[in-house]
Amino acid sequence: MNNTEYNPSIYDQDLDRNQANFQPLTPLVFLERAATVFPQRIAIIHGHFQLNYHDFYHRCRLLASALAKQGIGRGDTVSVMLANTPAMLEAHYAVPMCGAVLHSINTRLDAAAIAQQLTHAETKVLITDTAFAEIIRPAIAQSNPALMVIDYADPLLFTVDKCAGERLGSEEYEAFMATGDSDYVWQMPRDEWDAITVNYTSGTTGDPKGVVYHHRGAALLAQGNALTAAIAKHAVYLWTLPMFHCNGWCFPWTMAAVSGTQVCLREVRADAIWSAIVSHKVTHLCGAPVVMSTLLDTPQEQRPKLIETVEFFTAAAPPPERVLSEMAAAGFNVTHLYGLTEVYGPAVVNDWQPQWSLLPEVEQATLKARQGVRYHALEQLDVVDPDTMQPVARDGKTLGEVMFRGNVVMKGYLKNAAATEQAFRDGWFHSGDLAVIYPDGYIQLKDRSKDIIISGGENISSIEIEEALYKHDQILAAAVVAMPHEKWGETPCAFVELAEGCSVTQEELITWCKSQLAAYKVPRYFVFEAIAKTSTGKVQKTLLRQKAAELADAL
C-alpha cells in the first residue's frame, strides 16, 4: 500500500489534537487500570509471597517517586541486574513512571560486558540483586565507581537460608522505596515516541548494541500478545522466559492489560515449573526450546496431569516434532513465535490454521517449524532480496533476508547512528536472518546471514544440515558452523550432543547426512560434546566458530 497525498479537506479544519482526544500510548496505563478496577486481584506471586494490584501499583509509584527524588527523570537510564522477581516487574513500571529508561542486564554476562553496557547507557542508578554481587562489584569498578547502587535482597533466598550475596550499595531496595511519596503523581511520557527501555543485543560480532524501545511500541506489542493469543481476563502467566530478554517479550505489560497474575521464578527447574503450573493454575508461559526439554525431562509418572491446556509460546529455534508431540501429550499447546530484540521480541507468529490439526503429526511438525506471519502489531513482514529490495518469489525455496516494517520496530540503536542507519536502510529493518517464504505467506528461517557457510562458492544453510542431524534418533542437539578450509574457503563443521547412553561414529553420521543432503553440504568434521548455549537458550555459534577455527588450525 501507499500513503495518500496531502490535500487539505474539510476533515483537516478545526479538528486538531488536544488533551481530550489525544494521549500518548503507553503500557503504564494498563497497571493504573488494573489497580483501579481489580485492586484485590493477585498481580504477582513469588514463592509464598503475593502482591495484589493495589499494592503493586502503590509500590511502583513509591519507587518512581523515590527515583524522582534522586533527580532521575526523562531520558535517564536506570539499570537493573535482576532475576525474574517482583522487583523486576516493579522496575518495568516504576522506572518509566518517573520518565526514565529501563535497562535490564542479562544476568549471565561477565563483568566486563556489564561494565561496557553501564558506561554506554550512562546509567544513573543500578538496582541489583544481592545474589549477583560477585559479578556486579567488578562491573561497577570498571564503569562508574560513584554509581548509585540499590541492593535488592530476594526474600525467597533468605528464607531458604541460602547465601544471597553481599550488599554493594548505599541503599537497600525496600528502604529506598520507602523514601518515595505515596501520593506521587506519576509521569505520562511527553510523547509516545519517548524511550521506555533499552536492551543490549548479545551481538556475535563487535560491540553490543543498545536497542531502544518506545512507549508506543511497548503498548502495541503488549496488546498484540493478548490479541494474538486471545489471552483472557485474569490469565495466569509463569515466568520461565528471562525478563531481561526483550523485556520478557513485553509480557510484564500484557499481563497488566488483562489484569492477570504473574508467577515469578528465579530458576528454570522442572519441579518448580510443574509445581507452579498446578498450584497457580497457570494458563500461559513462554520459553526457549530448552524449557520444553526441561519440562519433558520429568518422567511421565512424576508429572502432574494438567486439566486445562496450557499455552506455551516458544522461539529461538523451531520445536522438533518429538518435542511437539510430547508437549501435546503432556497438556501443552505450543505456538512457535519469532522475532529479534529489535522488534520487541516476538513480531512473527506461526498462526495455526485449524485444518492443519487434521494432518499427520510429522506434517504438523513441519508446518509448525515455520516461523509464520506478522503479528497484528507489526505492519509489514517480507523476505526480500537485499540487493534489489524486491520481495523474493513465494516458492519456499528462494532465499532472502527477513525484513520488518511497523510500529513494533525499535527507535534505533543508542548512540550509534551508523548502525541505526544501516539497519533501517531503504525503509525496512534488515534482520540479518535469511529465510524463504512459502506460497501461503509463511516464512521459514534458513540461517543468519553470518551463519551461512560459503563452500566453494556455494551457499550452505547451517540450519538445513542441523535439521538433517536432528532427524537422527540418537542426536539430542546439533549445531553447524563454518570451518575455514584451504581449498573450499569454508566447510561445515557439526557439533553434536548425543542422547544419553547412545554412541555413534563420525562415519555413521556422514553416511546419514549423505542420505539426507546434497554431497557438498555434508559435514566432514564432527565434534561430540554438550553444545554451549546462551542464557536465552540460543546456541553460541560464535564460540563454536572459534572452536572450529582452532580445530582447522590443528588439522
Place this chain on the structure above:
Amino acid sequence: MNNTEYNPSIYDQDLDRNQANFQPLTPLVFLERAATVFPQRIAIIHGHFQLNYHDFYHRCRLLASALAKQGIGRGDTVSVMLANTPAMLEAHYAVPMCGAVLHSINTRLDAAAIAQQLTHAETKVLITDTAFAEIIRPAIAQSNPALMVIDYADPLLFTVDKCAGERLGSEEYEAFMATGDSDYVWQMPRDEWDAITVNYTSGTTGDPKGVVYHHRGAALLAQGNALTAAIAKHAVYLWTLPMFHCNGWCFPWTMAAVSGTQVCLREVRADAIWSAIVSHKVTHLCGAPVVMSTLLDTPQEQRPKLIETVEFFTAAAPPPERVLSEMAAAGFNVTHLYGLTEVYGPAVVNDWQPQWSLLPEVEQATLKARQGVRYHALEQLDVVDPDTMQPVARDGKTLGEVMFRGNVVMKGYLKNAAATEQAFRDGWFHSGDLAVIYPDGYIQLKDRSKDIIISGGENISSIEIEEALYKHDQILAAAVVAMPHEKWGETPCAFVELAEGCSVTQEELITWCKSQLAAYKVPRYFVFEAIAKTSTGKVQKTLLRQKAAELADAL
C-alpha cells in the same frame, strides 16, 4: 498523571521516526492480514451467500479503485444508505482504502434529515440500497441532484422475489466495482489522525453534528473490543446492531483483526437471530435491550438450546434483572457497555468481578446496571463537577458529568468549531451524561444533562423514577420526561408500556412510586402507550417531551 518535561537526552539523538519503525495506525491492515493469512476463511455470511477473506479483500480493493477512478480521494465523503449487508462491510474498508471518509446514514431517518447530512458532509458519492429508494430519492433532490449515486441491490431481497425498490443512480454496485483494477495499490492514511468516518448524532436539540473518527482511534477501539472481551481467533459475530450506529461500535474492524466471520442480518427478527446463532455457531453479538427482548419473546419451547455460551454486549439502557436472568437461562452472557457516538461507541465496560457471580441474582442485576469502568483504549474516565472541573466524591451519590479523555475520543464535529471547542473545554470531552461514581470506581448514569427534571428547584433524575417503575412487575417499559408546570417549573411525566394482558391505574402507580421514591419525585401524570424508540433502541425523549408539553397545555 502528568506529562514529563522535555529535556533532551541521549534517547532523543538519531532515533527518529522513519518508514521502517513508524506506520500510521489503521484498521485497514487487519483485513490485509486476514486475507493474507486466512484467505479461505469465511469472512461474511449473508443468507446463503458467503465470502471468504481473499474475495472480501479483493472486492474492497476493486471498490476502492473504482472510487479512485472517479476522482475520490483523501478527505472526500462517500455516503452509504445500507442495511447490515456485505456492501456495508465492504464500504468500511473500501472507502478509507482510497483515502475517503465513510458516512453511514441511519436508515430510519426521513428525507429532510438525510438531505441535511449529505449537504453538510459535502458527499461526493452515495451508495444506496434499492430498498431505501423511496426515502433517498427526495433526499437527493433536496441536497445535490447531480450527486453520483450507486445502487446496491441486496441479492437476498431479489431471491425472495420481494420488491427491492427502484434504481436511482447511473451505476449499479457490482458493475461499478467491476470498473476497479484488481491490482490497485490501496492507500495507507497519510497520518493516523486522518479521518476514516463521520457519524451524525441524532442530537435531540439543534442541527445534527458530524462526529469525525480517525484511523488511530478506529484501530485502537477495534483492538479494544477484542481485548475487553478476549475475542478469540475465528470468532463468529452476528449483526443485530445497526452498522450505521458508531460504525457498529467498530466491530466491522474488530472481526477482521481476529480473522472472524461476520453474519449479516437485514432485520432484527427473533427467528432469524436464533437460526443464525445455531447455524453459524455465533459466539458474539451486540445490541440494544430491544434485541434481548426480541430474543426472549420467542417462547422457551421454540428456542434452540445453545451448547456454548454466547457473549451479548448491550448498551443504551441498563439491562433489567428479569431480562438478565432470562438471558442467562437462555445461554447468553450479557455484558453492559456504555459510550456515545463521540467515543466510537463503547468506551466504558461493566467489567465483571468474578466474585460478583456468587451474589444473589437481584444484587448481580444491580451491579450489572452500572455502566462501569474505562475500556483499555480510553485513557481516562471520570465523573466531574463541570463548574469546578474537580472529580466528584466516589460515594455513589454525588452527581457529576461523565467526562472522557483519550485516543478513542473523536477528532471533533465536522465544520463546527464552536461545538467542538465547547465539547472539549478544559481538556476533557464533556458527555452531557450525569452520573455518580462508586467507591470501587464504577460509574452509573443517572441522566442526560438535558433529561434532568428541575422541579421546585430540586433536580430529579428521570432514570431514578424509571428504575422504580421498572420494578413494578406489570410494567414492560417506562420513560419519564419533564412536563412544564406553572407552579414547580417542571414536573415528571411518566410514559408506561404495560405487559400483555395487564392493567393498572394511574393511582396504583402513584402509590407504587411513593413506596419507592421521595414524594417530590413521584410523577403526577402517567401516559399509557407503546414507547417511541429510535432505530437504535433509544427512547425518543424529545418526542415524549413534546407530548408532555401538549398534555400540560391541555390540562
